[in-house]
Amino acid sequence: MTGPRGSQPTILDVAARAGVSKSAVSRVLSxxxxxxxxxxxxxxxxxxxxxxxANAMARGLVSGRTHTIGMLVRDASSMVYTALHAVMERxxxxxxxxxxxxxxxxxxxxxKSALAALxxxxxxxxxxxxxxxxxxxxxxxxxxxxxxxxxxxELHPALSSVYCDExxxxxxxxDAVADAGHTTVAVLTVPQDxxxxxxxRSQAMVERLRSRGVRVVDLDASFVRPPADIAADVAETxxxxxxxxxxxxxxxxxxxxxxxxxxxxxxxxGDVSVTGFDGVSPLANDWIGFTTLEQPIERIGRxxxxxxxxxxEDPSSPVEHxxxxxxxxxxxxxxxx
Amino acid sequence: MTGPRGSQPTILDVAARAGVSKSAVSRVLSxxxxxxxxxxxxxxxxxxxxxxxANAMARGLVSGRTHTIGMLVRDASSMVYTALHAVMERxxxxxxxxxxxxxxxxxxxxxKSALAALxxxxxxxxxxxxxxxxxxxxxxxxxxxxxxxxxxxELHPALSSVYCDExxxxxxxxDAVADAGHTTVAVLTVPQDxxxxxxxRSQAMVERLRSRGVRVVDLDASFVRPPADIAADVAETxxxxxxxxxxxxxxxxxxxxxxxxxxxxxxxxGDVSVTGFDGVSPLANDWIGFTTLEQPIERIGRxxxxxxxxxxEDPSSPVEHxxxxxxxxxxxxxxxx
DNA sequence: TTGAAAGCGATACCAC
DNA sequence: GTGGTATCGCTTTCAA
Numbered sequence: 117m118t119g120p121r122g123s124q125p126t127i128l129d130v131a132a133r134a135g136v137s138k139s140a141v142s143r144v145l146s147x148x149x150x151x152x153x154x155x156x157x158x159x160x161x162x163x164x165x166x167x168x169x170a171n172a173m174a175r176g177l178v179s180g181r182t183h184t185i186g187m188l189v190r191d192a193s194s195m196v197y198t199a200l201h202a203v204m205e206r207x208x209x210x211x212x213x214x215x216x217x218x219x220x221x222x223x224x225x226x227x228k229s230a231l232a233a234l235x236x237x238x239x240x241x242x243x244x245x246x247x248x249x250x251x252x253x254x255x256x257x258x259x260x261x262x263x264x265x266x267x268x269x270e271l272h273p274a275l276s277s278v279y280c281d282e283x284x285x286x287x288x289x290x291d292a293v294a295d296a297g298h299t300t301v302a303v304l305t306v307p308q309d310x311x312x313x314x315x316x317r318s319q320a321m322v323e324r325l326r327s328r329g330v331r332v333v334d335l336d337a338s339f340v341r342p343p344a345d346i347a348a349d350v351a352e353t354x355x356x357x358x359x360x361x362x363x364x365x366x367x368x369x370x371x372x373x374x375x376x377x378x379x380x381x382x383x384x385x386g387d388v389s390v391t392g393f394d395g396v397s398p399l400a401n402d403w404i405g406f407t408t409l410e411q412p413i414e415r416i417g418r419x420x421x422x423x424x425x426x427x428x429e430d431p432s433s434p435v436e437h438x439x440x441x442x443x444x445x446x447x448x449x450x451x452x453x
Numbered sequence: 454m455t456g457p458r459g460s461q462p463t464i465l466d467v468a469a470r471a472g473v474s475k476s477a478v479s480r481v482l483s484x485x486x487x488x489x490x491x492x493x494x495x496x497x498x499x500x501x502x503x504x505x506x507a508n509a510m511a512r513g514l515v516s517g518r519t520h521t522i523g524m525l526v527r528d529a530s531s532m533v534y535t536a537l538h539a540v541m542e543r544x545x546x547x548x549x550x551x552x553x554x555x556x557x558x559x560x561x562x563x564x565k566s567a568l569a570a571l572x573x574x575x576x577x578x579x580x581x582x583x584x585x586x587x588x589x590x591x592x593x594x595x596x597x598x599x600x601x602x603x604x605x606x607e608l609h610p611a612l613s614s615v616y617c618d619e620x621x622x623x624x625x626x627x628d629a630v631a632d633a634g635h636t637t638v639a640v641l642t643v644p645q646d647x648x649x650x651x652x653x654r655s656q657a658m659v660e661r662l663r664s665r666g667v668r669v670v671d672l673d674a675s676f677v678r679p680p681a682d683i684a685a686d687v688a689e690t691x692x693x694x695x696x697x698x699x700x701x702x703x704x705x706x707x708x709x710x711x712x713x714x715x716x717x718x719x720x721x722x723g724d725v726s727v728t729g730f731d732g733v734s735p736l737a738n739d740w741i742g743f744t745t746l747e748q749p750i751e752r753i754g755r756x757x758x759x760x761x762x763x764x765x766e767d768p769s770s771p772v773e774h775x776x777x778x779x780x781x782x783x784x785x786x787x788x789x790x
Numbered sequence: 791t792t793g794a795a796a797g798c799g800a801t802a803c804c805a806c
Numbered sequence: 807g808t809g810g811t812a813t814c815g816c817t818t819t820c821a822a
């Protein structure tokens with residue numbers, strides 16, 4: 117180590133050790149330009165002996181490119197974002213990009229700063245996977261960085277997006293419930309500003325149920341309400357209104373509901389049928405048996421990456437909005453009636 | 454926008470617009486040094502009008518600090534890593550750091566390059582959450598970057614680590630099985646080089662069971678084997694050896710097993726009891742009812758961050774190894790016998 | 791309090 | 807083929 121304690125070796129250290137100029141080192145290590153075999157060998161040896169790792173900041177500063185896509189996720193512990201993350205990472209690496217992920221810790225302010233952090237790193241492209249941050253905040257960077265919104269319908273004219281068709285999904289799972297013969301159904305709904313997508317799908321469920329002549333009870337499932345309170349409402353509506361099925365906007369909420377309902381001596385699916393939404397592993401599993409709508413996560417992730425990379429490599433490529441359909445997964449939490 | 458199309462405004466653009474020098478802008482925006490109120494106001498206005506976001510590369514290049522912790526996770530779709538991610542993000546932000554996450558896509562080679570990518574970004578610290586990458590590969594960077602291994606016991610002298618006490622955990626869950634009266638038990642085991650931690654916990658289970666006089670059938674659960682094959686082995690050993698309980702090294706594997714066992718007409722827990730390991734939400738849920746060992750994810754994540762930040766801010770702070778105990782979560786997949 | 795100037799570590803365009 | 811030099815955007819002395 118040449119520099120002060122704790123500092124990393126630079127291209128100059130490598131050059132000195134190899135007995136060549138730093139230009140030569142740069143050429144060899146980046147594989148551009150010409151150099152002799154001997155130069156290559158000496159440089160490579162020196163670099164590996166020194167444990168040299170090029171400084172991406174310096175490199176990005178001059179080249180203006182980082183070959184990195186920044187991904188903003190809403191909640192690192194959500195399975196949906198998690199699944200998206202994995203898919204995107206894979207696709208990006210196929211295309212020669214690296215993905216770095218950051219997340220707000222739930223608050224809008226944090227997400228803004230997380231997004232700014234990504235921008236400050238000068239990632240080549242941005243994929244936003246969060247139904248929290250308003251489109252305007254995201255669009256602010258769009259003129260300067262290729263930006264795609266994934267997993268949420270966002271028809272902003274400056275932002276491309278890929279998402280599950282929530283209206284179709286909500287309608288289909290509602291059809292499954294209606295087809296099973298339920299005539300009085302509770303739908304858990306979150307406020308629009310809690311989560312756009314969840315709101316949209318619940319609305320679609322309500323609408324389709326009504327159009328099929330099903331009586332609908334709308335229940336408040338705001339994020340701030342403890343699952344126990346929601347379960348209490350559900351238990352009450354079962355007793356009072358004769359509800360025989362409950363539709364949830366996410367599998368996660370469905371799980372919490374199934375869990376807490378037991379405290380009210382309500383068993384799923386014995387006493388009431390329940391459906392979810394997302395269909396992401398590991399909850400989407402035959403043994404668990406959730407009846408749910410599976411989002412096309414694989415395609416969403418893949419196409420989101422394809423869209424950003426497309427825009428990175430050709431900034432003139434048009435904004436696109438891709439709506440992808442999910443499919444109903446039948447399970448044992450929905451019983452015919 | 455001053456520069457060429459698509460480029461971001463620089464400190465010079467802000468300076469020009471505010472009618473001050475770039476030094477002044479730098480001082481105001483980073484809040485260091487002295488400046489008049491008027492200067493501050495003009496700079497702030499110019500910056501926000503331009504949508505200026507400082508270039509972290511340029512900044513980091515000169516300051517030598519990024520205030521960023523790089524996190525390497527093995528598998529972005531694993532719930533354990535995902536949970537760790539969320540915890541770390543939260544703790545880091547409390548301490549004034551940002552976390553960026555990368556992941557290999559499963560192969561050792563990819564993890565090495567993902568780690569190198571983090572190093573090349575010159576993150577201030579590294580948290581490695583992967584049982585895949587050999588310690589030597591990780592340790593290579595340790596002299597120059599504060600490095601902590603989380604979620605896996607790593608006693609390498611250059612690396613701090615925080616992890617769940619696998620031996621204790623394996624023994625405790627094994628005790629639960631033995632206490633329930635099972636006398637012939639199958640333990641699913643993965644090869645050591647598939648996953649150190651999983652290997653360790655399975656070994657601990659086997660050992661404890663044997664020491665309690667339980668007959669143990671060791672079953673191969675290599676990552677490469679399809680769950681159906683594993684389930685077939687389990688079904689066979691139930692029929693042939695009279696196994697009444699199966700212990701799995703992860704909840705995930707447990708779930709796959711429960712699922713595929715049904716194809717062999719083996720019901721859980723009716724025909725056989727099953728236990729898992731990890732206890733991470735959402736699978737750790739009363740309704741699902743897994744009997745498992747809950748890892749202290751919250752503490753692991755928090756302490757990992759505390760350790761890296763400690764070493765970032767005081768490089769002379771000693772290497773530490775913290776072993777944290779988990780606890781058994783009773784569930785309905787383990788029946789007394 | 792302010793601005794000019796010197797780098798940080800790499801790349802790229804030069805002559806040689 | 808090779809090495810010098812300007813340059814990327816910013817922070818940080820250092821004079822003024």
